[in-house]
Amino acid sequence: MKHVAIFASGKGSNVENLLAHFNNHSSIKISLLVSNNAQAGAIDIAKKNNVDVLVLDKDQTADGNFIVAALASKKINYVILAGYLKIIPVELIHAYPEKIINIHPALLPKFGGKGMYGSHIHKAVVQSGETQSGITIHFVNEEYDKGRIIAQKAVKLEPGDSFNEVENKVRSLEMQWFPKIVEEVISGRK
Ligand code: GRF
Numbered sequence: 001m002k003h004v005a006i007f008a009s010g011k012g013s014n015v016e017n018l019l020a021h022f023n024n025h026s027s028i029k030i031s032l033l034v035s036n037n038a039q040a041g042a043i044d045i046a047k048k049n050n051v052d053v054l055v056l057d058k059d060q061t062a063d064g065n066f067i068v069a070a071l072a073s074k075k076i077n078y079v080i081l082a083g084y085l086k087i088i089p090v091e092l093i094h095a096y097p098e099k100i101i102n103i104h105p106a107l108l109p110k111f112g113g114k115g116m117y118g119s120h121i122h123k124a125v126v127q128s129g130e131t132q133s134g135i136t137i138h139f140v141n142e143e144y145d146k147g148r149i150i151a152q153k154a155v156k157l158e159p160g161d162s163f164n165e166v167e168n169k170v171r172s173l174e175m176q177w178f179p180k181i182v183e184e185v186i187s188g189r190k
Helices: 013-022 041-048 064-073 090-095 119-127 163-186
Strands: 002-007 028-035 052-055 078-081 100-104 132-139 149-156
Touching (some): 002 013, 013 028, 013 163, 028 064, 041 052, 064 090, 078 163, 100 163, 149 163
Parallel strands (some): 002 028, 002 078, 028 052, 078 100
Antiparallel strands (some): 100 132, 132 149
C-alpha cells in the first residue's frame, strides 16, 4: 500500500475529489491531511472522511525536519500539494525526491512564481488576453513552480470570459485530471 499525505490551505475541492477517487483503492491510501490553516475547509473534509489531520503552526510550516518526521511516523510515500500556500522546506524536498506532486491552475511556465495563486492567476490570464488556460501537474523541487512537468491540460478561453469563468474552466480540468494523473505517477505509469 502506498500512503499519501495531502497538503492544503484552502477550501479543499481538490482534497474532496482526491479522497473520492482513492476511496477503497487497492494500493493507494490517503493517510494524512496537512494544513497550515486551522480554518481550512480541507480539514473538515478530511475529518469527515476519517483521514488524520496535522495542523502546522507558523514555525512548524518552515521546520522541514519536523514535517519529515511527522510524515515518516505515518509511513508516507508521496506528498500531494492541493492548494498549499506555504513554501516547502528543502528538507522535505530532499526526503521526497520526485515524490511531491503539485497542481498549478495555469499553463506553466506562464503565470507561475511568486504571488501567482488563486484568482490572481486567472485575473492575470484574462488581463493578458490569453486564448487558453489550463492546469500544470508537476513535481516539486527547490525552484518554486519549476519542477519537472508531469502533465498539462489546456482549455480554450472565449473573448470576454471573466476571471471567474476562467477559474471555473480550469477547476473542471483539475477535477477531471488531478486524481487520474496522481494515480498514474504513484502506480509507476508516469
Ligand atoms: C486550486 O486552484 C489548485 O489548482 C491550486 O490551489 C487551488 C486549491 O483549491 N493549487 P481547493 O482548496 O482545492 O479548492
